[in-house]
Amino acid sequence: xxxxxxxxxxxxxxxxxxxxxxxxxxxxxxxxxxxxxxxxxxxxxxxxxxxxxxxxxxxxxxxxxxxxxxxxxxxxxxxxxxxxxxxxxxxxxxxxxxxxxxxxxxxxxxxxxxxxxxxxxxxxxxxxxxxxxxxxxxxxxxxxxxxxxxxxxxxxxxxxxxxxxxxxxxxxxxxxxxxxxxxxxxxxxxxxxxxxxxxxxxxxxxxxxxxxxxxxxxxxxxxxxxxxxxxxxxxxxxxxxxxxxxxxxxxxxxxxxxxxx
Amino acid sequence: xxxxxxxxxxxxxxxxxxxxxxxxxxxxxxxxxxxxxxxxxxxxxxxxxxxxxxxxxxxxxxxxxxxxxxxxxxxxxxxxxxxxxxxxxxxxxxxxxxxxxxxxxxxxxxxxxxxxxxxxxxxxxxxxxxxxxxxxxxxxxxxxxxxxxxxxxxxxxxxxxxxxxxxxxxxxxxxxxxxxxxxxxxxxxxxxxxxxxxxxxxxxxxxxxxxxxxxxxxxxxxxxxxxxxxxxxxxxxxxxxxxxxxxxxxx
Ligand SMILES: Nc1ncnc2c1ncn2[C@@H]1O[C@H](COP(=O)(O)OP(=O)(O)O)[C@@H](O)[C@H]1O
Ligand SMILES: [Mg+2]
Numbered sequence: 001x002x003x004x005x006x007x008x009x010x011x012x013x014x015x016x017x018x019x020x021x022x023x024x025x026x027x028x029x030x031x032x033x034x035x036x037x038x039x040x041x042x043x044x045x046x047x048x049x050x051x052x053x054x055x056x057x058x059x060x061x062x063x064x065x066x067x068x069x070x071x072x073x074x075x076x077x078x079x080x081x082x083x084x085x086x087x088x089x090x091x092x093x094x095x096x097x098x099x100x101x102x103x104x105x106x107x108x109x110x111x112x113x114x115x116x117x118x119x120x121x122x123x124x125x126x127x128x129x130x131x132x133x134x135x136x137x138x139x140x141x142x143x144x145x146x147x148x149x150x151x152x153x154x155x156x157x158x159x160x161x162x163x164x165x166x167x168x169x170x171x172x173x174x175x176x177x178x179x180x181x182x183x184x185x186x187x188x189x190x191x192x193x194x195x196x197x198x199x200x201x202x203x204x205x206x207x208x209x210x211x212x213x214x215x216x217x218x219x220x221x222x223x224x225x226x227x228x229x230x231x232x233x234x235x236x237x238x239x240x241x242x243x244x245x246x247x248x249x250x251x252x253x254x255x256x257x258x259x260x261x
Numbered sequence: 262x263x264x265x266x267x268x269x270x271x272x273x274x275x276x277x278x279x280x281x282x283x284x285x286x287x288x289x290x291x292x293x294x295x296x297x298x299x300x301x302x303x304x305x306x307x308x309x310x311x312x313x314x315x316x317x318x319x320x321x322x323x324x325x326x327x328x329x330x331x332x333x334x335x336x337x338x339x340x341x342x343x344x345x346x347x348x349x350x351x352x353x354x355x356x357x358x359x360x361x362x363x364x365x366x367x368x369x370x371x372x373x374x375x376x377x378x379x380x381x382x383x384x385x386x387x388x389x390x391x392x393x394x395x396x397x398x399x400x401x402x403x404x405x406x407x408x409x410x411x412x413x414x415x416x417x418x419x420x421x422x423x424x425x426x427x428x429x430x431x432x433x434x435x436x437x438x439x440x441x442x443x444x445x446x447x448x449x450x451x452x453x454x455x456x457x458x459x460x461x462x463x464x465x466x467x468x469x470x471x472x473x474x475x476x477x478x479x480x481x482x483x484x485x486x487x488x489x490x491x492x493x494x495x496x497x498x499x500x501x502x503x504x505x506x507x508x509x510x511x512x
Contacts, residue, residue, distance in 0.1 A: 059412050060412075061411060061412060079414050080414070081414065083412070085409075085412055087405060089403070091406050093424070094506075095428075095430075096504075104410070108419055108423070136506075
């Protein structure tokens with residue numbers, strides 16, 4: 001039995017009506033799934049279907065309207081040290097050096113400077129930013145900044161990583177390089193990750209499974225297990241002949257949902 | 262560049278010295294540079310010029326610091342509390358539009374010929390650019406950055422010191438630069454309206470006795486106070502905001 005790291009039990013999220021006349025918006029509902037230790041699962045779905053909402057509930061920043069989210073068997077009610085998230089925006093603080101940015105989570109948690117330093121330095125080295133530890137964010141390229149954001153996410157040593165379209169602002173080549181970095185890091189560290197993307201090939205190349213969501217109210221309509229070996233190597237996985245059929249599958253799944261609306 | 266500025270200064274001094282005589286402008290309208298210099302030396306010896314300058318500078322600095330602290334604190338409070346800003350915004354707007362120097366006579370009535378009315382005008386005049394800039398900076402912070410900090414379990418105090426405070430510094434310093442020049446105006450108006458000390462007093466004294474050179478000297482001293490204050494702020498700003506793009510010192 002592998003350990004369950006992240007679990008959604010019949011979770012729904014409803015937002016109050018924006019205007020007096022409006023109805024309550026159900027963003028997502030009937031979310032019922034689990035991630036085992038070390039699993040990487042992607043979520044794809046039309047924009048506005050509630051992918052970010054789902055991740056926010058996982059991080060404990062926004063409570064679920066009904067149902068429960070568990071991380072390591074503990075019910076998530078507020079931000080906790082088991083989870084860390086990463087967004088499309090790098091959210092690096094311009095007045096902090098790259099190293100200081102990577103350390104911010106540890107700093108907030110009260111880890112001493114002496115203990116922080118080896119952690120951030122070794123992560124930055126592994127994210128190929130060893131020569132840029134004392135640079136400021138504006139001195140780095142978009143891809144490097146996003147690698148720094150990844151290092152910041154990993155620095156707090158979370159059990160689960162929640163990634164919300166982290167590479168969608170990058171150009172195609174940079175993106176592939178970062179996917180490779182992420183795949184390798186996840187493989188080496190054995191971290192569990194829930195990865196939101198709208199890039200079908202990205203989802204396939206990086207994950208063990210892909211969950212497909214419907215239009216709002218977002219539900220999980222399909223789970224596709226990606227049967228391609230060597231998950232820590234997305235670059236090679238992309239070249240697999242199985243990718244084409246998976247993409248076709250996902251395309252038809254997303255098209256069906258568009259036709260319904 | 263430097264040489265150009267210096268050359269221009271020499272040309273300016275020459276024009277000042279001989280220009281009025283050549284164009285027939287009498288010395289009581291524009292006294293030549295040498296006369297202003299002599300007047301400066303005379304005022305040093307006989308009119309306690311340095312004492313008056315120190316009084317004015319003291320009021321400027323105190324008013325500036327108090328206005329800066331008040332502007333920052335109120336800016337943060339309003340920036341963090343949309344409700345407070347909503348309730349107070351009409352009053353703040355009215356007070357911001359009101360010409361602050363017009364309060365000088367009122368403050369003199371209240372506090373007499375003391376340093377307080379002058380400091381108060383400076384506080385009032387410094388307060389607004391600082392407050393508005395800090396408020397705007399707090400508002401402009403990406404809420405996702407705050408969420409990131411909260412995801413690391415940051416306390417309210419940590420969010421303030423690690424995010425809101427540093428994020429507000431660039432606009433804060435921009436506000437201080439504006440405030441530095443305004444602070445001098447505030448104090449001088451206070452002194453002109455009611456006082457028997459300070460450069461503003463020397464201005465009215467010079468005017469009353471028809472001593473144009475004295476007025477010139479006083480204006481120059483006021484400008485020097487303004488320049489020193491502005492320069493000090495720029496110096497501190499360059500140290501504090503060394504991380505700003507385009508302000509990095511070459512390694
Ligand atoms: N704070 C909120 N208040 C009201 N509605 C919201 C809020 N956040 C998200 N929504 C709505 O919930 C739906 C899902 O949003 P989101 O999770 O951002 O979608 P996705 O990330 O899949 O593009 C959207 O229709 C959005 O309008
Ligand atoms: Mg989203």
